Amino acid sequence: MCGIADALELVGDRWALLALRELGFGVNRFSEIQARTGAPKASLTTRLRDLEGSGLIERRRYREHPPRDEYVLTEAGEGLLPILGHLRTWGEKYATPLVRASRMDN
């Protein structure tokens, strides 16, 4: 119906945008992304495969033996970074105070 729905089909899940954010920071390795986002391995694996399949990231083998990979943003993936910037600004203004408050009473 509109571009937003299509966009969400590619990146509208719990870990995709956090992973892309890390790639934007220059954090390119699986285990680093995993540590910094807190995503479970299995979820992160499928998410990175999906993003690769959608052409938002590329997987690069940077060593053959043993096989080691890193992930980099494609042009399409880079195009999301400014949006993530705006989302962070919005989040800091409206979401962070709320989330902190709600974590207090748990």
Next chain:
Amino acid sequence: MCGIADALELVGDRWALLALRELGFGVNRFSEIQARTGAPKASLTTRLRDLEGSGLIERRRYREHPPRDEYVLTEAGEGLLPILGHLRTWGEKYATPLVRASRMDN
């Protein structure tokens, strides 16, 4: 860790942003939002309740008997509209062609 994660805690799910988009278009009634997004009733109900709880939307009773409600964006919710605009632009450029292509071979 950063505002993006907090933002996603509020709106990072399958239906929240689509519902907010509709409110941005001036579509304020439950059944209209449901029809235009395709969200199942039960999911939409919990999503709208969550968004109300987070202060991104308000519920207004516009008739008492029988009770009828409509939803409107708060200031925090309005703040997301420009981001949705950018996301739509991005989606039309990168996501829509892909999603259309992948629907062909199903």
Next chain:
DNA sequence: CTCCTAGGTTCAAAAGTTGAACTTACTCCC
């Protein structure tokens, strides 16, 4: 009366997500 509508709720089933344990193909250190 009887059917229709808006805005839900309930419930079981299907789908998706998770953590723990295991794997592979090496390197490093003693």
Next chain:
DNA sequence: GGGAGTAAGTTCAACTTTTGAACCTAGGAG
């Protein structure tokens, strides 16, 4: 050369979430 360590996974059962279908309510229209 034997054992521990490591990056990037995979597998699988348990858990959680999402879904669709059916039902509900308090009127209103014919």
